[in-house]
Amino acid sequence: xxxxxxxxHMTSRTTDDYEAMYAAGVRAVVEPSFWLGQPRTSVDSxxxxxxxxxxxxxxxxAQFGIQHRCTVALNPKEANDPRCTGVLDVLxxxxxxxxxxxxxxxxxxxxxxxxxxxxxxxxxxxxxxxLPVLVHTPHRDKAVGTRRTLDVVRESGIPPExxxxxxxxxxxxxxxxxxxxxxxxxxxPDTKMSEDRMVRILQEHGTERKLVNSAADxxxxxxxxxxxxxxxxxxxxxxxxxxxxxxxRNPVAFxxxxxxxxxxxxxxxDTALFEGNxxxxxxx
Amino acid sequence: MDPHIPPTAxxxxxxxxxxxxxxxxxxxxxxDPAAVRSVFPAVARRCGxxxxxxxxxxxxxARARLLAALPLRGAALxxxxxxxxxxxxxxxxxxxxxxxxxxxxxxxxxxALGLPLVTAALRGNDTDLIEAALGPYAARHxxxxxxxxxxxxxxxxxxxxxxxxxxxxxADRELARMLADFAHERVAAGRAxxxxxxxxxxxxxxxxxxxxxxxxxxxxxxxxxxxxxxxLAAYSATAPAGAA
Numbered sequence: 322x323x324x325x326x327x328x329x330h331m332t333s334r335t336t337d338d339y340e341a342m343y344a345a346g347v348r349a350v351v352e353p354s355f356w357l358g359q360p361r362t363s364v365d366s367x368x369x370x371x372x373x374x375x376x377x378x379x380x381x382x383a384q385f386g387i388q389h390r391c392t393v394a395l396n397p398k399e400a401n402d403p404r405c406t407g408v409l410d411v412l413x414x415x416x417x418x419x420x421x422x423x424x425x426x427x428x429x430x431x432x433x434x435x436x437x438x439x440x441x442x443x444x445x446x447x448x449x450x451x452l453p454v455l456v457h458t459p460h461r462d463k464a465v466g467t468r469r470t471l472d473v474v475r476e477s478g479i480p481p482e483x484x485x486x487x488x489x490x491x492x493x494x495x496x497x498x499x500x501x502x503x504x505x506x507x508x509x510p511d512t513k514m515s516e517d518r519m520v521r522i523l524q525e526h527g528t529e530r531k532l533v534n535s536a537a538d539x540x541x542x543x544x545x546x547x548x549x550x551x552x553x554x555x556x557x558x559x560x561x562x563x564x565x566x567x568x569x570r571n572p573v574a575f576x577x578x579x580x581x582x583x584x585x586x587x588x589x590x591d592t593a594l595f596e597g598n599x600x601x602x603x604x605x
Numbered sequence: 606m607d608p609h610i611p612p613t614a615x616x617x618x619x620x621x622x623x624x625x626x627x628x629x630x631x632x633x634x635x636x637d638p639a640a641v642r643s644v645f646p647a648v649a650r651r652c653g654x655x656x657x658x659x660x661x662x663x664x665x666x667a668r669a670r671l672l673a674a675l676p677l678r679g680a681a682l683x684x685x686x687x688x689x690x691x692x693x694x695x696x697x698x699x700x701x702x703x704x705x706x707x708x709x710x711x712x713x714x715x716x717a718l719g720l721p722l723v724t725a726a727l728r729g730n731d732t733d734l735i736e737a738a739l740g741p742y743a744a745r746h747x748x749x750x751x752x753x754x755x756x757x758x759x760x761x762x763x764x765x766x767x768x769x770x771x772x773x774x775x776a777d778r779e780l781a782r783m784l785a786d787f788a789h790e791r792v793a794a795g796r797a798x799x800x801x802x803x804x805x806x807x808x809x810x811x812x813x814x815x816x817x818x819x820x821x822x823x824x825x826x827x828x829x830x831x832x833x834x835x836x837l838a839a840y841s842a843t844a845p846a847g848a849a
Contacts, residue, residue: 368692375694414692417646450643581650596695597730597762 322346322564324547327572328353328455328487328505328534331378331389332370336600338537338544339385345548349388349584351576352378353426353455356398358539364407367395371415379420380595388584390576392425392455400439401431409442416450422579423447425455426487429466432459437473444477453483453578455505458493460513467493471500485532485575490514494526503575507536508546516546516553523554528567532575614658615666623652627667631674638675638685645671645689646697654696660736660768661703668700669707682708683718690722699734702726705742717746727755732762736769744771753780760787766801781809785816788836792821795828798836800843807845 324346331339331352342350352374354367361367374391382389393415395408415421424447429436447454456474459466467486474484481501488507489497497504506522508514519533535546543549551564576582593599619627630644630651648671649664657663677685686708690701705719719742726738739755747755752775759766766772784802791798806813813819821833 372692411692414642414646417643418694419646419650583650594730596734597732 322548322551322561322568323348324551324568325349325351325572326534326544326547327351327485327532327576328507328536329544330355330536330538331382332373333539334537334544336381336385339382339387342544343385343387345545346551347387347544347547349390349572350382351390351392351422351455351572353392353423354394355396355426355457355538360402361399362402362404364405364411367405367408368411368415375415375418375420377595380593381600383593384600390420390422390582392423393421394425394427394443394455395439396426397428397430397436397439397457397459401433401435406435406439409439409446412443412446413450416446416452419581419583421452422576422581423453423455423485424450425485426457427454428457428470429459430457432462432466432469440470440473441477444474444479447483448477448479451580453485453575454479456484456486456502458486458488460488463488463490464492468496471496471502474500474502483578487534488513488536491518491522494522498526498530503530503532503571505532505534507534508543508550509536510541510543510546516550519550520553520557520559523559523567524557528559528563528571530571531567532571533567610658610661610666610669612670615663615670618655618657618663619652619667626651627670630671634671634674635676638677641671641675641685641689642692645700646693648700649696662696664696665700665703668697669704672701672704673707673711678712679714679716680718682712682715686719687722690725695731695734698722698726699737702734702737703740706740706745709742709745720746723747724751727751727758730762732764735759735762736764739764739769741770744769744775749775749777749779753777753783756780757783757787760784760799760802763799766805772805776805776808778809778812781805781812782815785812785818788813789816789818789821792818792832792836793829795826795832797832798839800839803840803843804845806840807843813840 326347329350329352331350354374371393379389399405424443427440427443456470458470485503485505486497487505489504494504506514506519508516508519533547533550535544537544547568551568554564633640645668648667652667653663655663657666672686675682675685686701690698702722709715723738723743726734759769784805788798788802821829824830
């Protein structure tokens with residue numbers, strides 16, 4: 322089984338996770354830039370983070386046979402901090418990078434005027450840089466937030482097939498399906514969305530334009546939720562080809578719209594270096 | 606590493622589509638220097654990553670052409686290319702470093718303003734960037750001490766000294782002393798000495814003898830003794846730097 326996790330924050334994960342993911346079939350990931358759990362206070366913190374998403378992290382992933390791509394953006398939460406809005410000015414440099422396959426995560430957190438401004442500007446940047454976008458939907462007041470997100474996407478003029486709306490659930494899937502956007506589902510331990518609920522959504526709404534991710538990060542989360550959902554699909558009677566569609570071909574088709582996905586079969590190589598440094602500890 | 610790649614060498618390697626993209630990108634950068642910030646990172650996927658000539662890749666040469674098209678001079682030029690380097694990945698940084706001599710040739714007011722990029726590369730561990738930094742621009746602008754330490758870094762990192770610019774003119778007695786001490790350290794560890802230090806030592810007679818390396822032939826430790834014998838044989842078999 323081959324798995325493409327279209328949303329996972331590997332910067333927060335360990336080498337054990339990479340090993341377990343590879344063993345579970347994960348061969349490619351997209352890491353969206355997002356909030357780090359506490360506020361950043363300057364644009365430079367963001368650019369160092371973007372540099373890591375484009376440099377050190379893909380190097381680490383490659384050591385375990387996993388291809389790493391990323392999306393960059395000013396996230397909605399920090400779009401509210403005037404110390405961080407300068408990120409929007411430096412973004413064009415990053416949106417031109419080979420490993421950037423979308424603008425994201427953008428969207429709403431608390432639906433403030435500042436978030437409106439950042440969302441609109443970044444949808445415009447996506448059009449200018451010919452990139453798809455990954456849109457986060459708010460955890461609070463999700464249905465209203467999702468509807469408003471779809472309105473802003475429509476007004477921006479970006480084609481809906483270039484938009485992935487993420488963190489959906491039973492109450493938001495239908496409106497996104499109707500919009501023509503792609504639908505993302507984050508499978509978490511305990512909360513938000515489980516493997517079995519995901520299977521029911523796929524049974525009810527079909528597998529077209531659906532993506533499943535672990536959204537694993539620094540919080541309680543599980544980087545193997547993609548594989549566990551695939552197992553639940555098989556147990557519910559989906560065939561191998563349909564599992565492959567959801568777990569591999571759909572994310573490849575969505576991010577492939579960047580023209581930069583360019584996945585190749587990589588082999589784990591523990592002799593390679595990044596900027597002359599390696600993941601080995603001294604003495605090895 | 607000659608930075609003067611003939612334009613035809615690059616053009617021959619570009620597909621018609623890449624050629625069109627680069628021509629358009631050069632025109633855009635010529636009209637609006639800020640456009641370089643989005644086209645410079647995109648060069649490799651648009652033009653190709655393959656080798657060109659003299660250690661340059663197609664992407665290096667295409668990026669050098671974009672930098673040459675910037676309608677900026679002096680401090681403004683330095684500021685723009687410094688930001689490209691700051692936000693660049695290793696391949697972009699390498700292209701900036703390789704372009705420094707060309708930029709100065711076209712604009713004397715650029716002068717030594719690119720030197721901080723060279724010294725940043727020399728502080729790092731990426732041998733590709735260290736090599737790219739040590740072109741003719743570094744040979745012109747590094748002070749003697751900086752240049753000597755750069756050569757020593759190459760020897761430590763295994764970068765062949767024939768890939769760096771200016772060694773024939775800038776190798777002095779103090780550099781020979783440093784390399785002799787390095788050779789002695791290697792021998793004392795029972796290890797081999799990179800062959801490209803010997804021509805510099807031969808050009809400065811007495812430096813090897815002063816290092817204490819020859820005395821290692823009398824070491825009670827067999828590894829050290831044997832390493833010393835091999836080192837002295839290699840030294841004797843080497844013609845001095847500068848000799849034909």
